[in-house]
Amino acid sequence: MATNKIYIKNMVCDRCKRVVAEELQKLGYTVLQVGLGEAELATDDPEVNMEQLREVLESNGFELLDDRRTQLIEKVKLAIIELVHQTGEQELHINTSDYIADKLGLEYNYISSLFSSFEGITIEKYLILQRIERVKELLVYDELSLKEIAYKLGYSSVAHLSNQFKKVTGLTPSHFKQVKSEKRKTLDKVQD
Template identity: 80%
Template sequence: MVCDRCKRVVAEELDKLGYTVLQVGLGEADIASPGGEVDLEQIREVMQANGFELLDDRKTKLIEQVKLAIIALVHQGEEAALHINTSDYIAEKVGVDYHYLSTLFSSFEGITIEKYLILQRIERVKELLVYNELSLKEIAYMLGYSSVAHLSNQFKKVTGLTPSHFKQLKTEKRKTIDKVQE
C-alpha cells in the first residue's frame, strides 16, 4: 500500500471480514480478531482481489520495507534525508545491514536498490515537471541531485527525453509508484 486510498481500502476490507482494525500504515496492518483467530488465507484472497499482496515471509517483508523507505524518501517529503547517505538511511529505517538488504533486493527484484531509487526519483521529477511549480534547479536540490546537469543526464538516460522536452509533451507519461520498476 502506498497511498491513503489504499490504506482505506485495506481497513474497509478487513472490517468487512469482521476484524478490528487497530492501525493501517504503509505496507502493514494491525488487526484484532473477536475470536482470537486470524484466517490468513481469507485475508490473502480479499487483498489479492483488491490488487494487494499479503506479505508473510521475512525476506518479502524486508524488500517491501526497503521499497517503502525509498518511497518515503523520494515521494513523501523526507527532503533532508535526500542529502545523506542513502545506504545508511535505508539500513537505519529497515533495521538491517545494508549489504544484506542490497543482495536480497537484487535477487528478488532483478534490479539494484540504487536503480530502484533512481527510477523513483525520476518519477518524482516527472510529477514535479507536470505540476510546473518548481524550476529544474529547485527540483534538483529537493531530490538530492548534485546539479541540474546530473538530474538532466539521469532523466534522459531513464526516459530518453530531456526534462524540458518531457515538460513540452503535455501528455501523462508517469507511472504509479508501485509500477515504477516495470
C-alpha cells in the same frame, strides 16, 4: 496487548491504507493501525483467515506477503518511496544506505544483496527510478523550476538531473514537460 501483523504489497499511498483498513473492518477485524505495507490487528479477533484475506486484498490490487524475505523487500521499497516523497524535511540530502539500514534495523550489505537477488536490480537503481518518477510528477505539476526540483530530490545539479532523466526516459526534462507523452507509472510498477 499482543497483535497480529500482516504485510501487504502495493500499498504506496494514504488511499491504499484507507482501502485496506475498510476491507479489514468489513471482514470483522479490529484494525489497530495501518501503515504503508502493513496492518496491525487485535489478537482478540477471530483467527486470521489468510485465504479470505488474500482474496479480498487481491480484489483491491494488493498482495498478502507471507515470506519474511519478501516482506523485507517490500519494506525496502516503501522506505525508498517514503524517502523520495517526503517534503519539507531533509529532502534527499542524506545517505540512502544509512537511511535504509536504520529504518529496517539491519546491515545494509545484507539488505542490498537480498534486494538485488529478488528484484534483479540494485537498490540504487530502484532509487533512481523512483526519483525520476517523482521528477515527472513535479514537472507535470509545473509549480517548481527544474533547479528547485533538482535540489528537492538531492541532485548535485540540474545537469545531473537532466542526464539521469534522459538516460531513464529517453527525453530531456524540458521535452517531457512539453509533450508529456511519457505516461507516469504507479509507484509499485516503477521497475517494470
